[in-house]
Every structure is written in structure tokens, then in C-alpha cells.
Amino acid sequence: xxxxxxxxxxxxxxxxxxxxxxxxxxxxxxxxxxxxxxxxxxxxxxxxxxxxxxxxxxxxxxxxxxxxxxxxxxxxxxxxxxxxxxxxxxxxxxxxxxxxxxxxxxxxxxxxxxxxxxxxxxxxxxxxxxxxxxxxxxxxxxxxxxxxxxxxxxxxxxxxxxxxxxxxxxxxxxxxxxxxxxxxxxxxxxxxxxxxxxxxxxxxxxxxxxxxxxxxxxxxxxxxxxxxxxxxxxxxxxxxxxxxxxxxxxxxxxxxxxxxxxxxxxxxxxxxxxxxxxxxxxxxxxxxxxxxxxxxxxxxxxxxxxxxxxxxxxxxxxxxxxxxxxxxxxxxxxxxxxxxxxxxxxxxxxxxxxxxxxxxxxxxxxxxxxxx
Amino acid sequence: xxxxxxxxxxxxxxxxxxxxxxxxxxxxxxxxxxxxxxxxxxxxxxxxxxxxxxxxxxxxxxxxxxxxxxxxxxxxxxxxxxxxxxxxxxxxxxxxxxxxxxxxxxxxxxxxxxxxxxxxxxxxxxxxxxxxxxxxxxxxxxxxxxxxxxxxxxxxxxxxxxxxxxxxxxxxxxxxxxxxxxxxxxxx
Numbered sequence: 001x002x003x004x005x006x007x008x009x010x011x012x013x014x015x016x017x018x019x020x021x022x023x024x025x026x027x028x029x030x031x032x033x034x035x036x037x038x039x040x041x042x043x044x045x046x047x048x049x050x051x052x053x054x055x056x057x058x059x060x061x062x063x064x065x066x067x068x069x070x071x072x073x074x075x076x077x078x079x080x081x082x083x084x085x086x087x088x089x090x091x092x093x094x095x096x097x098x099x100x101x102x103x104x105x106x107x108x109x110x111x112x113x114x115x116x117x118x119x120x121x122x123x124x125x126x127x128x129x130x131x132x133x134x135x136x137x138x139x140x141x142x143x144x145x146x147x148x149x150x151x152x153x154x155x156x157x158x159x160x161x162x163x164x165x166x167x168x169x170x171x172x173x174x175x176x177x178x179x180x181x182x183x184x185x186x187x188x189x190x191x192x193x194x195x196x197x198x199x200x201x202x203x204x205x206x207x208x209x210x211x212x213x214x215x216x217x218x219x220x221x222x223x224x225x226x227x228x229x230x231x232x233x234x235x236x237x238x239x240x241x242x243x244x245x246x247x248x249x250x251x252x253x254x255x256x257x258x259x260x261x262x263x264x265x266x267x268x269x270x271x272x273x274x275x276x277x278x279x280x281x282x283x284x285x286x287x288x289x290x291x292x293x294x295x296x297x298x299x300x301x302x303x304x305x306x307x308x309x310x311x312x313x314x315x316x317x318x319x320x321x322x323x324x325x326x327x328x329x330x331x332x333x334x335x336x337x338x339x340x341x342x343x344x345x346x347x348x349x350x351x352x353x354x355x356x357x358x359x360x361x362x363x364x365x366x367x368x369x370x371x372x
Numbered sequence: 373x374x375x376x377x378x379x380x381x382x383x384x385x386x387x388x389x390x391x392x393x394x395x396x397x398x399x400x401x402x403x404x405x406x407x408x409x410x411x412x413x414x415x416x417x418x419x420x421x422x423x424x425x426x427x428x429x430x431x432x433x434x435x436x437x438x439x440x441x442x443x444x445x446x447x448x449x450x451x452x453x454x455x456x457x458x459x460x461x462x463x464x465x466x467x468x469x470x471x472x473x474x475x476x477x478x479x480x481x482x483x484x485x486x487x488x489x490x491x492x493x494x495x496x497x498x499x500x501x502x503x504x505x506x507x508x509x510x511x512x513x514x515x516x517x518x519x520x521x522x523x524x525x526x527x528x529x530x531x532x533x534x535x536x537x538x539x540x541x542x543x544x545x546x547x548x549x550x551x552x553x554x555x556x557x558x559x560x
Contacts, residue, residue, distance in 0.1 A: 060448030063480030096547075127397060134406050148425035148494065154480045162485065163425060164547050190396040195386035291547040296486065 008036065013356070015044045021118065021360060022367025026344075030353060038348035038356055040341045046371040053331040058084050058158060058298045061328075066152035068333055069369040071114055074100075074107035075311035077156040079333075082237065083307040083318040084158045087300035096160030096290040097239045102173070102281050103146065103155055105274045109180070110139040111312035112220075112267045112274075115364040119264055120191050122361040123200055128191040135183055142173055158298060160291035170282050177275050177282075184271060192268060201264060202255030205347045205359040212258065215343040218336040219314020221363055224250035224266045225258035231310035243280045245273045260362035267364070299326050313337055313364060337369040422496040425545055427479045429497045430472050432512045433535050437491040439465045439519035443483035451476035452483060452492075456519065465519035474500055475508040485546055489520065490539025 009032075014025035023044040029036040049068055053061045065080040066073040078100055085092060092100075117132025140150045147155035147163055155161055191197055207217070212225040222229055230247040232240040248269035250262030304321040314336030323329040340363040347359060408414060422428070439456040455469040484493050502508050520532070527533045 056448040059446070060482065063448060063478055063482065137406075144426065145423040146425070148423070148427040148481060149479065152478070152480070154482075159549065160547065162481070162547060163545060166423070166425070186396055189392045191393060193389050194393050195382070195389045289548070291549045293549040 006031075011353070013038075015041075021365060024360070024365070024367050024370070026356065028348075028353065028356070033352050033354075035348050035351050035353055035356065038344060038351075040344050042338075042341055042370050044371065045367045047368075049372045050331045050333060053328050055327065057326050058300070058328065059296070061331075062157065063152065063154045066154055067368065068372055069311065069313065069316075069335065069337075069366055070151055071366050072107050072111040072312040073151065073153045074104040074155065075309055075316060076333075077153060078104055078238075079307055079309045079311070079316050079318040081156045081158050082309065083305055083320045084298070084300065086305045086307060087303060087320060087322050088158075088294075088298070090159050090292050090294060092160050092292055093289045094239070094286045095164075095288045096292070098281055098285050099161045099165060099290050100156060101239055101243075102165075102278060102285075103143065103153070103161070105278045105281070106139050106143060106173070107153075108274045108312045109271050109278075110136045110143075112271050113139075115267055115312075115361075116187075116264060119358075119361040120197070122357045123197065125191055125194075125197065128187065131183075131187060131190060135180065138176055138179075142169070142176060145169060145172075157291060157294070159294035160289070162291070164290045165285075170285065173278070174282055177278055181272070181275055184268065184275075188268065192265070198254050198261060201261040201358060201362065202259055204260045204355050205351065205362060206256045207258040207343065207347065209258065211343070211346075215346070216339040217314070217343065218339060219310065219312070220266045220270060221263055221314065221336070221340055223247065224263040226250050226252070231308055231315055235308060237307075237309060239281075240277075242284070243277045245277050248273060260358055263362040263364075297326060299324065311336065313340075313366065313369060333372055335369045335372070337363075337365040337367075340365050341370055419496045419498070424542075426496045427481050427494040429474055429495055429500050430477060430479075430483070430510070431493060431495045431497075432470055432472070433491045433493075433539060434467065434470065434512055434517050435491075435532050436489040436520045436536050436539055437467060437470070438488060438522065439467050440488060442486040442488070443492045446482045446486050448480070448482065449476055449478060459518075462518075464521075466516045467513055467519055468516040470512040472510045472512070473508065474510055475505050484542065487539075487543065489522065489536060490542040491520070493539065493542045 009030050011028040011030055012025070013028055015023045025041040025044060027039045027041060047067065049064055052064055056064065062077065062080060065076040068076040113132040113136040117129040120128035143153060144150050145166055146169060147153050155163070207225050209225045209227050212222050212227065226249050228247050228249050231237065233247055248266050250257055250266055252258070252262060254261040300322045302322060302324040304319070307318045309316050316336065317334035319332040319334070320328050321330040344359065344363070348356060351359065411418065439454070441454055441456065444452045444454050451473040453469060453471045454467065456465055456467050459466045479494070481494060500508065527536045
């Protein structure tokens with residue numbers, strides 16, 4: 001009897017696959033269930049946002065930054081505002097900075113809730129997703145009251161924020177945090193410590209610290225490999241030096257250091273830290289104006305600048321070149337998801353096809369942020 | 373611990389942690405439901421529950437529009453088209469066209485910020501689905517109207533005063549550059 005002939009199979013995953021978190025495509029070479037390689041094919045969601053900046057001017061580009069990363073739009077807002085302010089040398093009032101930090105940290109919790117929620121859903125646990133989304137919905141309600149939108153906030157302006165906190169909002173936000181902290185523990189016992197869930201994530205997609213650095217990973221993905229690097233602590237911006245918080249790193253408690261479970265747990269722990277920052281910011285809120293005087297016809301002097309902020313997906317860089325006119329000459333955004341996509345090809349070797357979904361979910365890539 | 377021991381331990385862990393999770397799920401039987409049935413079974417219309425700052429579909433109060441074109445200039449996607457001309461007889465500004473393309477609008481709110489009277493503002497209306505793009509263009513000027521001229525003192529016209537006070541309330545929500553509003557002190 002002759003042996004069965006086997007051959008390599010080329011599979012196409014995406015761009016419309018529900019678990020690829022947007023329009024992402026992978027070309028998979030597989031030997032049965034085991035992948036030889038998964039090559040990410042990005043660019044399906046390219047909207048040339050960087051080019052749009054050259055056409056709409058500094059003030060008008062603010063709503064477009066929401067679309068760079070719509071899951072944590074506060075950070076893209078903040079990055080653009082900070083870059084413009086640094087070009088023109090504008091100082092933001094202290095209360096304005098506090099408002100920014102409050103909005104941004106609320107948004108970080110919302111973004112991480114999406115991340116941990118969809119992680120469960122991609123694996124097949126549907127219930128945690130609804131729990132996470134329920135909590136996020138309450139944050140959306142808070143932010144809606146603050147700035148009038150639930151997703152594309154457009155809250156920040158060059159020189160501060162557009163709206164001050166509405167009356168009674170601070171108490172509502174503090175009440176929400178009181179409600180949120182126990183919910184996080186409940187969420188952990190619902191899914192995070194579930195043996196089946198842990199077995200599914202532990203030792204999958206292990207990234208060593210050296211690899212993480214050489215592949216330029218940022219944010220929670222980098223910290224999950226045990227590297228304590230957080231821009232809020234290491235290159236402080238805004239008013240983050242005022243607050244006391246820890247930078248959670250991966251410990252490899254459930255498997256190997258830098259596996260998917262570590263990346264998941266770092267996000268859970270970061271939500272706790274964000275809640276701590278929020279409490280301090282809401283309690284020590286200074287009074288004063290929230291918006292600096294900025295001319296409507298905003299023309300920063302000739303020059304260039306690079307601003308780095310710690311978004312929910314890590315180090316986000318805004319590079320802006322000004323030629324002295326009302327329109328930026330060049331804008332470039334460096335995002336964490338794009339770097340995270342680079343490592344997928346390497347990690348996918350020898351992984352099961354079903355684990356690829358886990359890997360993408362644990363890297364927390366957002367398709368519009370990859371392509372911009 | 374031998375292979376059999378860890379096998380039993382694994383089963384024990386799995387059962388215990390699944391039971392933990394199930395306890396959370398089961399506790400939701402006695403909690404208040406979070407979901408609502410939209411739109412039929414809402415006690416009040418959703419639009420009425422939205423906060424004042426909610427950025428819904430744009431609306432223009434032509435009675436207090438000054439025809440200053442600040443909103444048209446501020447719009448990053450040019451979805452607002454206004455034409456104003458001076459009436460040679462009365463020498464006053466006449467607005468002959470004020471169109472907003474709702475299909476294009478991205479609800480950023482940049483147009484309502486520079487408005488001096490709060491004439492252009494977001495409503496809490498968000499259900500704007502329609503069968504054609506053409507019908508999504510809101511044309512606010514039916515026939516040419518005279519532009520509003522802000523008075524020195526408070527508005528005296530009983531027809532315009534309530535509209536203006538609503539508009540000014542909208543404008544006052546925005547943060548003033550370098551300024552501080554009275555309610556801030558109570559807040560901060």
C-alpha cells in the first residue's frame with residue numbers, strides 16, 4: 001500500500017473574518033492544523049489620515065485623529081494636541097491637563113475592557129464579553145456627558161480641552177470607580193482564573209524580552225514580557241508625575257513569561273492602576289481655566305517635533321513637521337498595533353490555526369490603527 | 373506528585389474555577405437587568421435622556437444666525453454651505469442659502485464652537501436614516517431671511533429672546549480660553 005501523499009495548504013484568513021478585530025488578512029501556510037507561517041497582509045483599512053492632516057489644518061484635524069484608533073480616541077486626541085502645542089510652545093492650564101488625564105484614563109479602562117472581553121469571545125467564551133461591554137457602556141455614558149460623543153470624542157483642543165467637567169460629573173465618576181473595582185474581581189473569578197481559559201492562553205505565543213525589544217513591541221505587549229517600560233513613568237508627560245501608580249509587568253505565573261496569559265493579565269492589572277490614577281486625579285482636581293488662548297488661525301513656527309504618549313496600545317508617536325503655514329507639512333503616526341503585527345509572522349511558526357486567533361486577540365491589535 | 377496526582381488536581385481545579393464563574397453568572401438571575409429594548413419599550417424617548425452636550429444631528433436657528441460664516445470656515449469637511457449677500461436697498465445682510473449635508477457631517481462639533489449666538493447647534497436627534505443621500509441635505513433657508521444683528525443690551529424681542537437664551541446656554545457650555553465660568557469654582 002502506498003503512503004498517503006500530503007501537501008502544504010495555503011489558507012486565507014480574513015479580511016472579513018470576525019475574529020481578526022477589523023479588516024485584517026492573513027495568508028496561512030499550514031500543515032494540517034499546524035501553521036508553518038502566517039503572513040499578515042495589512043493595508044485594507046488605509047484611509048490616508050496622515051495626508052488629510054496636510055489639507056485640513058491643525059484645528060480641523062482633531063476629529064480625524066479620533067479615527068486613527070477609535071477604541072481609545074482620547075489618546076490620539078491627546079497626541080495630536082500635544083504635538084501642536086509643542087510646535088507652538090503653548091502651555092496647557094493645569095486643570096486642562098487634569099481633565100485630559102481623567103478622560104484618557106477612563107478611555108484606557110474602556111479600551112482594555114474591549115480587549116479582555118473580545119479575548120474571551122475569540123476563544124469561545126461569550127459571557128465575559130457582555131460583562132466587559134456592560135462596564136464599558138457605563139464609561140461611554142460618562143464620556144458622553146463630558147463631551148457629547150460615545151466613540152469619536154473630539155474632546156481635546158490645541159491648548160486644553162473643549163468642555164469643562166459638567167456639574168456633578170466628578171461624583172458620578174467616583175461612584176463609577178467604586179462600582180468598577182469589585183466588578184474587576186468578579187470578572188477575574190468569572191473568566192481569568194478559569195482553568196480551561198488559562199490552559200488555552202498559557203504558553204501560547206511566547207515572546208521573550210529580547211524578541212519584544214528587537215521587534216519594537218510597546219505598551220502592555222512589552223510589559224507582559226517582564227520589561228518595565230511605561231512612558232507615563234519613564235518619560236513623564238502631562239501631569240502624570242503627580243500621581244502614584246505602579247507599572248504592572250508579566251510574571252509568567254501561569255506558564256512562560258511573555259505568553260498570551262501574561263498579556264491578558266497585564267491589561268487586567270492596568271485597569272486597576274488606571275482606576276487608582278483616576279481617583280487621585282478626581283480628588284485633587286485644581287480649579288482654573290481648562291483651555292489656553294490659541295488663535296483660531298493657528299500657525300505654529302517652522303520646525304518639527306515628535307511627541308510620545310502611552311496609549312492603551314502602547315507608545316504612540318506623533319511626528320509633525322511645520323513649515324510655518326496653517327497646515328502641517330507632514331504628519332506621521334507611529335502606532336503600537338503596527339509593531340505588534342510584525343511579530344505575528346515569527347510567532348505563528350508551529351502554532352495551531354486556532355491559536356492564531358488567541359495570538360491576535362492577546363496582542364490587542366486594532367485594524368484602523370495599523371493602517372491609519 | 374505523580375502523573376495521576378496532577379491529573380486529579382487538574383480536574384479539581386477545572387471544576388472549582390468553573391463553579392466560581394458559574395456562581396457569578398447565576399448571581400445575575402437576581403440582579404436587575406442592564407439591557408433595554410430599543411426603541412419600543414423605553415419608558416421615555418432615548419433622545420430625551422441624552423445629556424445636553426450630546427452631539428446629534430445639526431440644526432440651525434435662522435432667527436439668530438448672524439451670517440458670519442464662522443461655522444463654514446471651521447468645518448473640516450465643508451459640509452456646510454452658506455451664501456450671504458448684502459441687500460442694496462436696506463444695506464443689511466441677507467442669508468439666501470444655509471445647507472448642511474448630514475450625510476457628510478461627522479458630528480465633530482467644531483462648527484458650533486465659534487458660533488457667536490449658538491445658532492448652529494447639535495440636537496439630541498440621532499435617528500437620521502433615509503432612502504436617498506439627496507434628502508439628507510438639510511436646507512434651512514426656505515426664502516431669503518435677514519441676518520440677525522446682535523444688540524448692545526439684552527434681547528428685547530419676545531420671539532427671539534428665548535431662542536437666543538437657549539443658544540447662549542449652548543455656547544456657554546464650551547470652555548472659554550483662559551477664562552473661568554462661575555460653576556467651575558463650585559465644581560473644582
